[in-house]
Amino acid sequence: MTTLLDVRDVSKRFTMGGLLSHKVVEAVSDANLSLNVGTPEIFTIIGESGSGKTTLARMILGLELPTSGEISFRGKTVSHRVSRQERLDFMANVQPVFQNPFEAFNPLKRIDRYLEATAARFLKLKQRDDLDAAMDGALQKVGLSLAEVRGRYPHEMSGGQLQRAAIARALIPNPPLLVADEPVSMVDASLRMSIVNLLKSLRDDLGVSVIYITHDLATAYYISNRLIIMQRGRIVEMGDARTVLDNPEHPYSRLLKASVLSTEDAGDGKLGTDPGMVKLAGELVGKAGRLVDRPDGRMVRVY
Amino acid sequence: MFAVLRDLIRYNIEFAIGLILVAIVVIFAALSYVSPVDPTLIYVAVPDQPPSAQYWFGTNSRGQDLFWQLSAAFRNSLIFGITVAVLSRIISIAVGLASGYIGGWVDRVLMFINDIFVAVPIFPILVLFYFVLRNNLDSFTLALIMACFGWPFDARLIRSVALGLKHREFTRHAVFAGMSTRKVLLEEHLPYVMPIVFSTFMNNMLWSIGLEVTLAVLGFTNLNNPTIGTVLYWANSHSAMVVGVWWWLAIPVVLIVMTFLGLFLLAISMNEYIDPRSRLRRMGA
Amino acid sequence: MTLENNAEILKVENLRAYYQMNYFGVSREVRAVDDITVTMRKNEVYGIAGESSSGKTSFIKVLAAAIRPPLKVVSGTAKYSFSTGPIDVAHASPAEIEAVRWKHLSYIMQGSMSVLNPVRRIGRTFQDFAQRPLGLKDKAFEDRVVAHLARLKLPPDVLRAYPHELSGGMRQRVTIGLATVCHPEFIIADEPTTALDVVVQKEVLGLIRDIQKEMGASVVFVTHDMSVHANVADRVGIIYAGRLVEEGPTREMFFAPKHPYTAHLVASLPRIGDTQQRPALEGRPPNLADPPQGCRFHPRCPLAVDICKKEVPPMEVVGPDHRTACWRWKDVEPLVNVAKPAGVMA
Numbered sequence: 001m002t003t004l005l006d007v008r009d010v011s012k013r014f015t016m017g018g019l020l021s022h023k024v025v026e027a028v029s030d031a032n033l034s035l036n037v038g039t040p041e042i043f044t045i046i047g048e049s050g051s052g053k054t055t056l057a058r059m060i061l062g063l064e065l066p067t068s069g070e071i072s073f074r075g076k077t078v079s080h081r082v083s084r085q086e087r088l089d090f091m092a093n094v095q096p097v098f099q100n101p102f103e104a105f106n107p108l109k110r111i112d113r114y115l116e117a118t119a120a121r122f123l124k125l126k127q128r129d130d131l132d133a134a135m136d137g138a139l140q141k142v143g144l145s146l147a148e149v150r151g152r153y154p155h156e157m158s159g160g161q162l163q164r165a166a167i168a169r170a171l172i173p174n175p176p177l178l179v180a181d182e183p184v185s186m187v188d189a190s191l192r193m194s195i196v197n198l199l200k201s202l203r204d205d206l207g208v209s210v211i212y213i214t215h216d217l218a219t220a221y222y223i224s225n226r227l228i229i230m231q232r233g234r235i236v237e238m239g240d241a242r243t244v245l246d247n248p249e250h251p252y253s254r255l256l257k258a259s260v261l262s263t264e265d266a267g268d269g270k271l272g273t274d275p276g277m278v279k280l281a282g283e284l285v286g287k288a289g290r291l292v293d294r295p296d297g298r299m300v301r302v303y
Numbered sequence: 304m305f306a307v308l309r310d311l312i313r314y315n316i317e318f319a320i321g322l323i324l325v326a327i328v329v330i331f332a333a334l335s336y337v338s339p340v341d342p343t344l345i346y347v348a349v350p351d352q353p354p355s356a357q358y359w360f361g362t363n364s365r366g367q368d369l370f371w372q373l374s375a376a377f378r379n380s381l382i383f384g385i386t387v388a389v390l391s392r393i394i395s396i397a398v399g400l401a402s403g404y405i406g407g408w409v410d411r412v413l414m415f416i417n418d419i420f421v422a423v424p425i426f427p428i429l430v431l432f433y434f435v436l437r438n439n440l441d442s443f444t445l446a447l448i449m450a451c452f453g454w455p456f457d458a459r460l461i462r463s464v465a466l467g468l469k470h471r472e473f474t475r476h477a478v479f480a481g482m483s484t485r486k487v488l489l490e491e492h493l494p495y496v497m498p499i500v501f502s503t504f505m506n507n508m509l510w511s512i513g514l515e516v517t518l519a520v521l522g523f524t525n526l527n528n529p530t531i532g533t534v535l536y537w538a539n540s541h542s543a544m545v546v547g548v549w550w551w552l553a554i555p556v557v558l559i560v561m562t563f564l565g566l567f568l569l570a571i572s573m574n575e576y577i578d579p580r581s582r583l584r585r586m587g588a
Numbered sequence: 589m590t591l592e593n594n595a596e597i598l599k600v601e602n603l604r605a606y607y608q609m610n611y612f613g614v615s616r617e618v619r620a621v622d623d624i625t626v627t628m629r630k631n632e633v634y635g636i637a638g639e640s641s642s643g644k645t646s647f648i649k650v651l652a653a654a655i656r657p658p659l660k661v662v663s664g665t666a667k668y669s670f671s672t673g674p675i676d677v678a679h680a681s682p683a684e685i686e687a688v689r690w691k692h693l694s695y696i697m698q699g700s701m702s703v704l705n706p707v708r709r710i711g712r713t714f715q716d717f718a719q720r721p722l723g724l725k726d727k728a729f730e731d732r733v734v735a736h737l738a739r740l741k742l743p744p745d746v747l748r749a750y751p752h753e754l755s756g757g758m759r760q761r762v763t764i765g766l767a768t769v770c771h772p773e774f775i776i777a778d779e780p781t782t783a784l785d786v787v788v789q790k791e792v793l794g795l796i797r798d799i800q801k802e803m804g805a806s807v808v809f810v811t812h813d814m815s816v817h818a819n820v821a822d823r824v825g826i827i828y829a830g831r832l833v834e835e836g837p838t839r840e841m842f843f844a845p846k847h848p849y850t851a852h853l854v855a856s857l858p859r860i861g862d863t864q865q866r867p868a869l870e871g872r873p874p875n876l877a878d879p880p881q882g883c884r885f886h887p888r889c890p891l892a893v894d895i896c897k898k899e900v901p902p903m904e905v906v907g908p909d910h911r912t913a914c915w916r917w918k919d920v921e922p923l924v925n926v927a928k929p930a931g932v933m934a
Contacts, residue, residue, distance in 0.1 A: 048786065049785055096476075100472060104473055114480045115480075118480040169480060189814060190639055190869055193856045193868040194869070221862075242863075245860055259786045259787045261818065261819050263814065265818070265819070266838050266839050266843065271819055273790055273791065
């Protein structure tokens with residue numbers, strides 16, 4: 001099987017309201033993406049809140065089931081109810097990195113417990129020495145060590161260190177795929193780059209593919225191979241990262257790029273976004289359209 | 304450990320008073336282990352003697368030394384209360400955490416059973432058990448029965464905390480770290496539930512001792528077994544107040560008030576210490 | 589008595605504010621604000637940058653007169669010069685603070701959700717906050733609020749809505765409106781756009797800037813995101829481990845910083861169109877209960893030498909309006925990896 005992850009025509013609908021009133025929210029509509037085994041890559045999903053990127057990530061992780069469409073991992077469908085053993089097998093292959101490192105760890109408990117549990121469950125280790133070796137190995141990959149982390153509570157570490165420890169934990173079962181949901185948005189700006197560089201080295205040195213979800217175009221530009229841009233549940237543009245971000249075509253992509261704050265005009269920043277651009281992007285919300293291929297390899301939604 | 308106790312006593316007047324009261328009562332009850340007289344025997348001392356140097360609490364109309372009688376009574380009642388509280392905590396934690404976390408039909412079934420136990424009136428049931436078992440109704444059996452009724456309210460409380468914890472990120476993280484449900488509940492969620500467990504423990508003790516006293520005073524327990532309730536029963540049946548043996552009623556009542564007040568004060572003052580948020584602040588978060 | 593532009597509106601001198609905790613056998617003193625001296629002027633946007641646990645939030649709490657135990661002002665002053673007279677918020681009485689709150693001094697907090705009461709309509713929240721300071725009757729007050737909301741491009745029926753009925757961006761605009769409806773002279777904005785999407789963030793920042801210029805108010809803008817400072821602040825001050833390490837005009841700070849920490853903050857910003865490897869700073873911010881000796885940045889500083897470990901560097905003036913606290917500020921230039929545009933002092 002050369003396909004690692006295949007997401008095909010996946011949609012997710014939420015119904016809200018009770019007996020008398022009914023509201024259907026289409027969180028994700030017809031999402032399609034696939035990742036290959038041989039080529040480790042960083043695949044970025046860019047979107048703002050309400051774009052459906054988190055819902056899509058949750059479906060890939062198996063935390064939600066799609067309303068329609070299919071998600072398969074290494075050829076095996078995972079978008080239906082599975083047994084505990086199958087779920088554990090899946091988790092050995094796909095691990096998450098959560099957004100808020102301070103929430104991801106129980107504030108009352110020491111953080112090495114999670115690493116130990118992962119090593120015990122997925123590597124099936126029992127001896128103290130084996131567990132320590134596995135934990136230390138993973139921690140070294142992210143630039144920490146077991147001595148630094150042992151016995152520590154979450155509040156004793158910085159956001160950057162905690163997030164690195166979380167990534168180390170995710171790496172313990174040697175998964176081919178990591179799903180990182182906004183891993184740096186809650187980390188301070190000065191510590192952010194160490195995490196982003198780490199994700200890059202995961203791909204380059206360890207051959208791990210990462211699905212990187214973010215709203216920050218600059219870091220996406222810096223490390224992604226391919227990316228998709230989502231607006232209100234629909235993929236509006238998809239393709240190679242540099243190609244798309246250097247010259248975005250879809251009005252929403254252009255709006256996103258124009259809204260990024262740059263430091264070139266430090267002290268004299270222009271904060272007005274062209275209202276025409278905003279209006280154009282806003283009008284396209286909710287329109288289905290269809291994705292078409294472009295000669296430079298990207299796909300754009302046209303109406 | 305001692306620094307904690309010292310600070311609690313210094314800054315928390317409720318804790319200090321509660322600790323003193325409970326300490327007095329517990330020491331008093333512990334003395335029964337070295338009692339020179341057998342508290343179940345009657346007419347071993349001169350009856351109806353007021354408190355004196357020889358009989359510190361006097362004697363009752365049944366010819367028993369009241370001091371040792373009450374000591375045994377309090378020991379039995381406290382042990383009874385603790386037994387009920389521990390057993391019902393175990394049940395309520397298990398039901399509450401499992402129900403809140405697992406959800407689905409497990410939740411529905413457990414809460415259905417829960418609501419049945421809440422609705423069933425406990426007093427008639429206890430009386431029924433007494434009539435069926437008569438003298439076979441010893442303390443431990445009674446404790447078991449009461450434990451079966453003491454868990455529903457608290458299970459719902461714990462369940463609501465568990466529901467909130469289910470959606471926190473660290474729970475999901477723990478699942479992806481491969482932790483089994485049992486491990487998640489006992490190691491991740493239990494610390495958050497401890498304040499409820501602790502304060503309801505005290506409540507439960509008070510409730511069960513109170514219920515036992517009620518049953519005994521009405522004559523529905525094994526009356527030869529010295530407990531707070533049976534002491535009051537005998538005092539009543541010998542018309543202690545009318546006859547003039549006031550110490551038979553007054554002294555137990557004072558001791559009961561001390562016990563209840565002490566336990567209550569301890570419960571409310573320890574709560575701040577056990578609360579996860581204050582723990583976090585102390586750890587430096 | 590109104591102040592001229594460029595006159596001082598806030599003078600903080602040697603402010604020290606610590607968290608002193610002593611209960612349940614634990615005794616700890618966290619030196620959150622450790623000797624900060626800074627002056628802010630009328631009609632300017634002063635950006636404060638710093639990581640979390642740098643002490644900037646505690647500093648803001650003192651400025652906002654929200655000093656509650658275990659936070660305690662140990663020494664120093666923070667004097668505002670409002671049109672009604674001076675007030676030292678580090679030592680003022682609750683009555684004096686009440687007199688200036690919202691009318692002269694207001695704040696925009698992070699997470700508009702926590703400011704807006706979820707079970708009260710927006711109009712009522714406005715009444716709760718602003719009616720007493722303004723001293724207007726109901727109808728006049730409502731007219732004033734509606735006119736103010738129009739400036740923020742919010743329709744009048746926002747007043748009848750509940751917070752959850754509005755989008756995140758609208759809620760934040762309401763929070764800005766709430767903070768500015770009394771036309772205060774000093775506004776403290778604590779990470780007001782951190783939780784917002786990119787598109788909305790730019791809009792909200794533009795609004796804050798426009799309102800500031802219109803009202804001639806001073807704004808203290810606290811965020812750890814340097815690209816926001818680049819576009820909004822007139823001057824930027826960097827706080828590290830409870831101390832101010834550098835302060836200067838925005839342009840200078842970005843293109844010719846004179847402190848290694850500032851240089852790192854600027855150099856590590858990713859830019860679209862640039863895939864050059866970005867440097868990352870090792871280590872972590874110091875524990876404020878037990879900070880390092882000498883310059884607090886020395887454990888992580890690429891330029892650290894012996895004197896940095898022993899003695900605290902003093903604040904030195906290194907350019908017009910530009911000061912820094914570093915023993916080796918003259919050697920910082922090579923750490924900056926952006927080309928200097930014309931007009932920036934070397």
